[in-house]
Amino acid sequence: MDVDRNLVSAQLQGGFVDRQIQRTNRNLLLGALFLIVAVVAYAVAERRYLYNFFAGPFDISNAQLISIQQPDSQLRYFVKVKGEESSDTGVQEVERESGSSSETVKAKFSILLTARRLLIVKSDPNESGASFEGELSEIPTDVRSNVIAPVLKEHPNASQAFLPFMLDTTSFRTEGYVALGLGIPAFLFACWLIVKVMRRRAAAASHPVVKTVSRYGSLLDISQQIDLEMQGTPLKIGGASITPSWVVLPKRFDLKLCRIPDLIWAYKKVTRHYHNFIPTGKTYAVIMYDRYGQPLQMQAREKKIDEILKVLAERTPWAVFGYSDDLNKMLRTNWAGFVGAVDQRKAKGASAAK
Secondary structure, three states: HHHHHHHHHHHHHHOHHHHHHHHHHHHHHHHHHHHHHHHHHHHHEEEEEEEEHHHOOOOOOOHHHOOOOOOOOOOOOOEEEOOOOEEEEEEEEEEEEOOOOEEEEEEEEEEEEEOOOOEEEEEEOOOOOOOOEEEEEEHHHHHHHHHHHHHHHHHHHHHEEEEEEEOOOOOOOOHHHHHHHHHHHHHHHHHEEEEEEHHHOOHHOOOOOEEEEEEEEOHHHHHHHHHHHHHHEEEEEEEEEEEEEEEEEEEEOOEEEEHHHEEEEEEEEEEEEEOOEEEEEEEEEEEEEEOOEEEEEEOOHHHHHHHHHHHHHOOOOOEEEEEHHHHHHHHHHHHHHHHHHHHHHHHHHHHHHH
């Protein structure tokens, strides 16, 4: 499986490009392992909930129900409760939209009589009857004050009749469906990333870094040139290294290159940020194209962006600098013509210098 990778590594002799190939593979693998660990960690942390999600709801007898003191200590807490009689308390959970008078009833509260004890039930507004499926949970303070307190005001001796927990029949499985909707794709994506790493190791010629470098010529020749120039003292600006011939920008999962003698167009991109229509700042990036039309974009402070553009303008006075809609349209519709026009400028500059 590693034959092709070993051949490429031997050819590149552990140089800069080879290290980038290994680095991006490693980062891809670490990203996959992180996703797997995250999914497994969630499953372990929520194993009690997931057990109830998949295996529940569980039948529970009246004797088992009244013996419970703390629902959080129960392994099986997603249960089916059959009572004798249910009465609506008139208390509802209402959702009101911000800035609007419209209201939506999300749930109602009932009192279920079971084995001569009273169980508070939070259920869907349209749910009725004396049998319910839901989650045993602690009684919130607002439920005690709005549901239990009025009953005790009329029947002071009823305090011992209430069970020390409630049954919530609303949305128990919602968290599970969300977790499955996120966890399964994340796990499958992680597996796909691992397969991708294995394929890249088995066929290194298809690696994005190899393709990027090979765009400029022989993989070995270009790699040796980059190694030689990187051994000097490349100019470090932001995350980029600028050598006499190259702008080299390692990305987390890739390597971006721009050959300076082939620079066609470069400009500064300014992005304004707003929050609730209030300006919150700006971010800056440099975007450069060489003759192959693949953009190299790097974000940095404005001072760094201006420094990069100054260096490029000094080295490639024939290139086009600055953004316009016409240039962007030419990029999309007539890139060959754009490159040809810049080549003519370069040739005229060379003739004038003689």
